[in-house]
Each structure stands twice: as structure tokens, then as C-alpha cells.
Amino acid sequence: xxxxxxxxxxxxxxxxxxxxxVIYRVPRKINIAVPRSHCTKCKKQIYWYENIPVLxxxxxxxxxxxxxxxxxxxxxxxxxxxxLVAIFLxxxxxxxxxxxxxxxxxxxxxxxxxHFIIDIKHQILPDSINIYLALIFFCIAFIKYTPIYYLSxxxxxxxxxxxxxxAFYHLKGQQGLGGGDIKLFAALGIILGPVGIINxxxxxxxxxxxxxxxxxxxxxxxxxxxxAFGPFIIIVxxxxxxxxxLFKQFSSLWSI
Numbered sequence: 001x002x003x004x005x006x007x008x009x010x011x012x013x014x015x016x017x018x019x020x021x022v023i024y025r026v027p028r029k030i031n032i033a034v035p036r037s038h039c040t041k042c043k044k045q046i047y048w049y050e051n052i053p054v055l056x057x058x059x060x061x062x063x064x065x066x067x068x069x070x071x072x073x074x075x076x077x078x079x080x081x082x083x084l085v086a087i088f089l090x091x092x093x094x095x096x097x098x099x100x101x102x103x104x105x106x107x108x109x110x111x112x113x114x115h116f117i118i119d120i121k122h123q124i125l126p127d128s129i130n131i132y133l134a135l136i137f138f139c140i141a142f143i144k145y146t147p148i149y150y151l152s153x154x155x156x157x158x159x160x161x162x163x164x165x166x167a168f169y170h171l172k173g174q175q176g177l178g179g180g181d182i183k184l185f186a187a188l189g190i191i192l193g194p195v196g197i198i199n200x201x202x203x204x205x206x207x208x209x210x211x212x213x214x215x216x217x218x219x220x221x222x223x224x225x226x227x228a229f230g231p232f233i234i235i236v237x238x239x240x241x242x243x244x245x246l247f248k249q250f251s252s253l254w255s256i
Contacts, residue, residue, distance in 0.1 A: 005087050012086025013053035015110060016079035022114050023078075026129070027122040042067035053079040078113070085109055089242075101140075108136055108241065112234050115184070119230035125180025130187050137190040150190045157189025157197040158182060181229050188237050196240055199251060204232040 024040075025032050037046040044066040050056050057076040063069065089106050091098035111133050115125050134154075141150035165177045189197035208229055215221040239247045 004090065008086040008090055009083040010053075012083035012106075013079040015086070015106075016082030017051065017053045017075075019082060019110055019114055020075050020078055023074075023117050023121075026114070026126050027118050027124055039064040039067060039069060041069035053083070074117075078117075082110065082113070104136055104140055105242070108133065109238070111136070112238060116231050116234045119180075119228045123178075123226060123228045125178070125184050125230045127180070127183065130180065130183040133184070134187040134190060137187055141190050145193065149193045153189035153191075153193040153197050154186050155189070156194050157192075157201075158186035160198075160201060161185050177229060181233065184230065184233055188233070192237070192240055200233065200236045200240060203236045204229070207236070208232040 021032055021037065024030075037051055038044060039046065042064060044064060050060060050065060054076045057071060057079075060071070062071050062073065064071065086106060089102060089109070091102050111129050115129055115133075118129075119125055138150065161177050161182045165182065185197060185201060188200060192200060208227065211232070212221060212227055215225075216223070221227070239250070
């Protein structure tokens with residue numbers, strides 16, 4: 001079992017290294033396959049032995065081997081974190097169905113993690129990641145749920161935020177939610193269903209509003225400051241998808 005956990009961590013950390021490339025390249029519209037990894041300062045190509053997850057960062061002391069420009073600590077943190085997630089999601093049995101769900105849910109978490117960090121840094125939720133999530137959600141929903149469940153969930157996830165945003169624009173002359181947020185709601189609706197996506201919409205709005213009020217109270221934000229809303233959608237979605245029992249308990253308190 002320990003050997004499997006070590007293998008899962010290695011696998012996860014390698015995927016985490018790839019996610020670092022996705023997080024850096026996708027919002028900048030750079031191909032994620034080419035060119036090969038290189039220092040963003042001096043453009044030196046990073047050799048394979050300089051790109052070993054977590055370990056290379058330690059051996060290089062977090063700096064480029066040529067120009068000594070510092071690498072972001074984000075790289076080893078994401079590699080280690082995704083490695084731990086790969087262990088956490090390990091199935092109890094290793095039949096084909098369990099392994100299929102393992103890779104599907106692991107890929108969901110990876111995509112949501114990329115969305116989370118990209119939105120914080122750039123305030124965008126890339127269409128490519130939303131489409132990827134929608135496809136994975138559909139694969140799971142097609143097996144587990146009825147068409148009414150995932151089609152109505154996707155419709156509510158798209159239409160409700162879209163119509164609210166449209167009304168807000170006509171009343172205030174300002175854009176509320178971004179297009180990426182609306183598309184993410186639609187994608188999540190596929191797997192969360194009609195009730196689940198409604199819960200996500202209201203809870204993410206609630207937590208986003210609380211966060212904004214606290215930050216304004218601390219003088220860190222103003223009423224005109226743009227807020228990356230995607231992280232609130234994603235945090236609620238993570239609990240709904242990966243901790244359904246815990247979310248159900250919270251929902252019961254919320255309903256009271």
C-alpha cells in the first residue's frame with residue numbers, strides 16, 4: 001500500500017509539473033506542448049534533470065542554473081500538492097471502474113486547480129478548461145445520472161447567471177459575472193444537477209459578497225475593485241464533488 005501511495009505521489013507531482021505549464025501558458029495563449037520548458041528570463045532550455053518535480057527546485061535552490069533568476073515557489077508547491085491529492089483520491093479497490101473514476105475525478109480536480117490560480121492571477125476562466133471540464137462532467141453524468149438531471153443542470157447553470165448578468169448590465173450599465181464564470185456554472189451543472197448548481201450559485205455569491213465586505217472593511221478593496229469570482233465557485237464545487245457528505249451536512253444547516 002505504501003508503494004502504491006509513493007507511485008501515486010510521483011504520478012501526481014508529474015501532473016502538477018504539467019499543470020504549472022498550463023497555468024503559465026494558457027492565459028498567455030502559448031502552446032502548452034511547444035516550446036519546451038525554459039527560463040522565462042534568459043530563455044535557457046530546462047533539461048529533464050532540472051525538471052524533476054519538487055526535487056529539482058530544491059537542488060537548484062529555486063533559481064535558474066544559468067542566469068540565477070528565481071523560480072516561483074508556486075512550482076514545487078503545486079507539484080507537491082497535486083501529488084498529495086493523487087494519494088487522497090486513491091480508490092479502495094483497483095478494478096477497471098474504480099480506476100476510471102479515479103482518473104476522471106483526479107482530472108477534474110486538476111482542471112479546477114488551474115482555473116482557481118489562473119482566475120486569481122489574470123481574472124479569466126479560459127474556455128479551453130471550461131470545455132475540458134464539461135466533457136469530463138458529461139462522461140461521469142452520462143453513466144451515473146439521467147439526461148434530465150444533467151441537461152437541466154447545465155441549462156440552469158447557464159441561463160440563470162446569464163439572465164441575472166444581462167439584467168444587471170441593463171440596469172447598471174456594468175458587467176456582473178464574466179463569460180467564463182457563466183460557462184463554468186453551465187459545465188458544473190452537468191455533474192451537480194439542477195439542485196446542486198442552484199446551491200453553488202447562491203453559496204458562491206454569498207461567500208464572494210462576504211469576502212468583498214471584509215476586504216472593503218479592511219481597506220484592501222473598493223466598490224469598484226474587480227473581484228475574481230471563479231475561486232468562490234470552485235471552492236463550493238470542490239466540496240460538492242469531493243466531499244458530498246460534508247456538503248450535505250452544511251446544506252442542512254444552511255436550509256435551517
